[in-house]
Amino acid sequence: NAGVMQNPRHLVRRRGQEARLRCSPMKGHSHVYWYRQLPEEGLKFMVYLQKENIIDESGMPKERFSAEFPKEGPSILRIQQVVRGDSAAYFCASSRPGQKLFFGSGTQLSVL
Amino acid sequence: AQSVTQLGSHVSVSEGALVLLRCNYSSSVPPYLFWYVQYPNQGLQLLLKYTSAATLVKGINGFEAEFKKSETSFHLTKPSAHMSDAAEYFCAVSAAGSNTGNQFYFGTGTSLTVIP
Numbered sequence: 001n002a003g004v005m006q007n008p009r010h011l012v013r014r015r016g017q018e019a020r021l022r023c024s025p026m027k028g029h030s031h032v033y034w035y036r037q038l039p040e041e042g043l044k045f046m047v048y049l050q051k052e053n054i055i056d057e058s059g060m061p062k063e064r065f066s067a068e069f070p071k072e073g074p075s076i077l078r079i080q081q082v083v084r085g086d087s088a089a090y091f092c093a094s095s096r097p098g099q100k101l102f103f104g105s106g107t108q109l110s111v112l
Numbered sequence: 113a114q115s116v117t118q119l120g121s122h123v124s125v126s127e128g129a130l131v132l133l134r135c136n137y138s139s140s141v142p143p144y145l146f147w148y149v150q151y152p153n154q155g156l157q158l159l160l161k162y163t164s165a166a167t168l169v170k171g172i173n174g175f176e177a178e179f180k181k182s183e184t185s186f187h188l189t190k191p192s193a194h195m196s197d198a199a200e201y202f203c204a205v206s207a208a209g210s211n212t213g214n215q216f217y218f219g220t221g222t223s224l225t226v227i228p
Contacts, residue, residue: 003155004155006155031212031213033213033214035213035218041220042118042202042218042219042220042221043156043202043218044218045213045214045216045217047214048212048213048214055214056214058214059214091155091156093155093156093213095212095213098212100158100161101156101158101213101216102155103148103155103156103157104155105153105154105155106155
């Protein structure tokens with residue numbers, strides 16, 4: 001049973017480009033969470049999704065960031081018009097309802 | 113509201129020595145408390161969790177943590193450090209009864225170095 005798969009592991013973008021981060025949850029997991037890890041700040045919750053629904057996006061910046069978890073396929077975290085401050089590690093976690101979280105290995109986004 | 117403070121962003125111990133990583137929390141409701149470990153280039157793994165049962169919680173790899181309500185602490189310990197314990201450790205708190213990740217609040221992490 002494969003774990004939570006995130007790709008790419010490293011993503012380099014220039015300012016103004018779009019970044020798409022993918023997360024495939026563990027088999028049987030219907031809940032997906034995205035976190036951002038900034039140096040000296042630990043992990044911050046961004047968004048919580050179930051299939052085709054955003055449950056809680058209270059941690060998402062109001063502009064440029066969006067997330068989806070379609071019926072088929074991985075969850076996508078999309079950052080439009082990236083800026084240098086978006087450079088961070090982005091982690092995805094998945095779970096069954098009410099069960100513990102399993103984390104992916106993260107995507108390191110670098111904005112030049 | 114919940115929050116977590118991890119004292120000491122970097123801790124170094126000699127191999128075989130006691131490991132003590134500090135975590136203090138604040139919570140307006142009885143908390144669930146967690147310790148996660150992040151090995152280099154990997155995601156986080158759950159080490160142990162406290163969910164209002166026994167106050168001394170044993171986790172994987174010989175780690176344990178004790179919930180002390182009077183001190184609002186949940187420090188992580190291991191009697192004898194091993195080289196493979198070198199990693200980043202995160203303490204997290206969530207509202208009681210919640211295992212959903214959107215109600216987790218993580219500390220800033222403590223990087224553990226083990227000296228041979």
